[in-house]
Amino acid sequence: MAGLSGTAGVSGTAGLAVEVRGLRKSFGPNKVLKGVDLAVPTGSVFALLGQNGAGKTTIISILTTLRAPSGGSATVAGYDVCRQADQVRQVITVTGQRVSIDPVLTGRENLALVARLRHQPSPKRVAADLLSQFGLTQAADKPAATYSGGMGRRLDIAMSLIGQPRVVFLDEPTTGLDPASRREVWAAIETMAESGSAVLLTTQHMEEAAHLARQIAVLHQGRIIAQGDHQAILVAGGADNLEDAFLNLASSGREMK
């Protein structure tokens, strides 16, 4: 699958899994994105933080070619999301805010099905490997409907890795999970990054961003008000924890450059 893309189109954005410049999106009079700039390095976890309605899912929708921007530009793995949408779709996977597994099938069957759909040469082998990698071997032959919330998300994340996507988008992967399940999903996301995919995830949880992400961007009122590693955001927000840093940045209206 990765062979379809090769290195074509990557020139100029080497080292960046996602590059967004001046991205704008309006729904009627509602200006949701007012000029967003993002640079997501390859092979790491990047967290996009923002409150409800900040526009996180809107950004994911544009980057995954499901929605057209109103202005600005964005590339994924070097491909333009508007002019090269087909190529973008070949090198990404996206997991939305709802789990996309089939509850009637077992975990093993869900994985094998997706592996067949993505033209993997040995779907059963792919399923077995992922079940083991994500700690699901014991539950492999039970219907997914019987899985806990955390197990379901882990299965979902395992599915999104099939075909070795270059960029994986996860929209609020832990929302609604209890603390233990959240930890399980964090481990799954770390496994995913270790496998070489760049991961762009959205979250409302500062702790999640601090734990998982090498780079964090804070979206507020249509703009990125801070972007950098954990320490850079603490410094910008003048606080010793991300939550206070976020609140300070948001209330001051300052932008970190």
Ligand SMILES: Nc1ncnc2c1ncn2[C@@H]1O[C@H](COP(=O)(O)OP(=O)(O)OP(=O)(O)O)[C@@H](O)[C@H]1O
């Ligand atoms: N299809 C649409 N039509 C009109 N307005 C929309 C549409 N999709 C999103 N919006 C508006 O865009 C804004 C941002 O929504 P979005 O879903 O991107 O936020 P979010 O940061 O993902 O929020 P949440 O944390 O609740 O998931 C909201 O004001 C929302 O009402």
Ligand SMILES: [Mg+2]
């Ligand atoms: Mg959302």
